[in-house]
Amino acid sequence: MGKTAIITGGSRGIGAALTKKLGENGYNVVINYRSESSKALSDNIAKELEETYGVETLVVRADVSKYEDCENLVKAAVERFGDNIDVLVNNAGITNNSNWIDIKREDYERLIATNLMSFLHMTHLVLPHMVNHCSDKQQCNIINIASIGGLIGVINQADYCASKAGVIGLTRGLALEYAKKGIRVNAIAPGMIMTDMLRGVNQDELKALAGTIPQGFIGDVSDISGAMDYLLKAPYMTGQVISPNGGIVLQ
Numbered sequence: 001m002g003k004t005a006i007i008t009g010g011s012r013g014i015g016a017a018l019t020k021k022l023g024e025n026g027y028n029v030v031i032n033y034r035s036e037s038s039k040a041l042s043d044n045i046a047k048e049l050e051e052t053y054g055v056e057t058l059v060v061r062a063d064v065s066k067y068e069d070c071e072n073l074v075k076a077a078v079e080r081f082g083d084n085i086d087v088l089v090n091n092a093g094i095t096n097n098s099n100w101i102d103i104k105r106e107d108y109e110r111l112i113a114t115n116l117m118s119f120l121h122m123t124h125l126v127l128p129h130m131v132n133h134c135s136d137k138q139q140c141n142i143i144n145i146a147s148i149g150g151l152i153g154v155i156n157q158a159d160y161c162a163s164k165a166g167v168i169g170l171t172r173g174l175a176l177e178y179a180k181k182g183i184r185v186n187a188i189a190p191g192m193i194m195t196d197m198l199r200g201v202n203q204d205e206l207k208a209l210a211g212t213i214p215q216g217f218i219g220d221v222s223d224i225s226g227a228m229d230y231l232l233k234a235p236y237m238t239g240q241v242i243s244p245n246g247g248i249v250l251q
């Protein structure tokens, strides 16, 4: 049935670029979305991949912050493409952009559920399928989208930083645990990439922050899909964090 990849939050922003790269690499892609407004975006990408690369696709609505929704997502993937899941890309994420005194408890709980718990849920549900068929000769990949927020502190993003540092810890732990099973687990920690997530923050703050990037410009989604492309084809890479960020973590 070919190779299969699942991606969370695959309809827009970085996720859309990653979804397209998976199709370009010949994977049948299970594209997850959450918001009703993202259904049409997902359907359009699915159609594009089928027509351009001849792969098969499945679009599944799920709020991956909820374990039951993740169960339904993985079940739908296995029903459609069989037990052979080769790639999981954990990409779904949100920000709150709030100082720590004013933030509401439900907001930081929702962020942790989305940015960290969904990665735990999805790996917990997908790994049993991967261990059945992955090996040194037929490697599988888990790609976790972290952030420079997991590497350095960012003002008004304490919950986000905590979630992304957690993603990096999860990546390293799982990489070690499944290294001998042919399952490589790596993280990508993007710097500032122009998507709706960045468009949503205070534009004055954004401008000031962009001025601190050593290379002097904000990155593009293709910087992240390029990093994923490399990781998918790098048989000796596991447990690593690669960070396309214009040098912002150097100072």
Ligand code: NAP
Residues within 6 Å of the ligand: 008, 009, 010, 011, 012, 013, 014, 015, 032, 033, 034, 035, 036, 038, 062, 063, 064, 065, 091, 092, 093, 094, 114, 145, 146, 147, 148, 189, 190, 191, 192, 193, 194, 195, 196, 197, 198
């Ligand atoms: P974005 O444009 O805001 O897109 C966020 C994506 O996450 C959407 O596809 C959204 O799906 C999905 N999502 C959010 N909550 C979800 C949930 N509960 N269940 C399923 N899907 C959910 O953001 P982005 O910039 O592409 O971010 C993608 C990833 O990159 C995130 O993990 C983010 O933390 C990370 N990142 C981004 C930057 C940056 O500068 N942009 C930097 C570092 C790291 P719907 O549209 O269906 O709601």
